[in-house]
């Protein structure tokens with residue numbers, strides 16, 4: 001039972017996912033939240049992490065700290081993506097074990113599944129085939145994180161579970177065009193194209209790959225739901241259950257932003273995997289479903305993008 005006074009550590013609380021988990025916990029009146037900025041605690045520093053967890057002894061951990069990025073960042077910073085993710089998760093998961101923290105929610109990603117597996121993707125398809133090349137190092141690190149959780153549960157008295165979100169978007173997203181995912185990139189590009197009076201919007205790849213998009217507050221709701229339910233083990237896909245082509249996504253973003261130019265495809269950029277739609281029936285059976293429709297979520301994300309622009313200017 002997750003008590004409202006339970007001490008809950010959110011690793012990565014300044015990121016898009018961690019900050020959404022904080023919003024969700026605060027909204028539900030959880031009053032004992034533990035956070036540390038990167039300046040206060042370097043999650044790549046094993047001893048610092050072990051000491052912090054031993055001293056604070058949280059009862060629950062949401063592990064949302066990670067090196068993340070879009071197709072280009074994953075493909076080009078391959079060493080950094082595998083190293084930082086392996087180290088951060090190993091430090092926190094082993095540190096949790098040493099400090100006697102029993103409950104942990106590990107945030108993975110839908111890219112852990114084989115590139116060519118049947119759609120929609122069920123949790124059982126993990127490790128049944130080769131991975132997508134563009135984000136293989138990141139995926140391998142995340143698979144290691146899932147296996148850390150499973151192995152600690154089987155050897156020790158822990159209750160660690162993993163969740164696999166589909167592509168996320170929402171407040172606090174990364175809008176840097178070199179490292180971002182497609183949805184924030186298109187919001188920014190469409191906004192700047194409208195502001196600049198451009199006639200074209202450049203979309204990477206062929207526009208044909210299909211992706212599923214989950215509003216980050218829905219993800220946070222699912223993470224807290226599973227912790228409250230006390231699932232304590234296993235792997236859970238979190239998505240909306242439907243996907244769109246990148247071309248369709250670009251059209252919706254253009255409508256929301258109010259840019260009516262032409263879409264131009266840049267075929268020098270990779271498509272990545274052609275489809276990765278999650279099967280979300282495991283979570284549905286437990287009684288959870290995403291509630292934010294894509295268009296409404298894009299409107300909310302765009303409003304957040306605009307308010308951040310206004311704050312900076």
Ligand code: GDP
Nearest residue numbers: 070071180181182185203204205209270271272
């Ligand atoms: P992925 O889901 O891991 O492949 O990551 P992304 O969200 O970065 O990319 C999803 C798809 O959107 C890929 O096919 C990209 O080529 C395509 N895409 C189209 N335009 C953009 C863009 O401006 N930025 C990014 N990151 N992807 C884009």
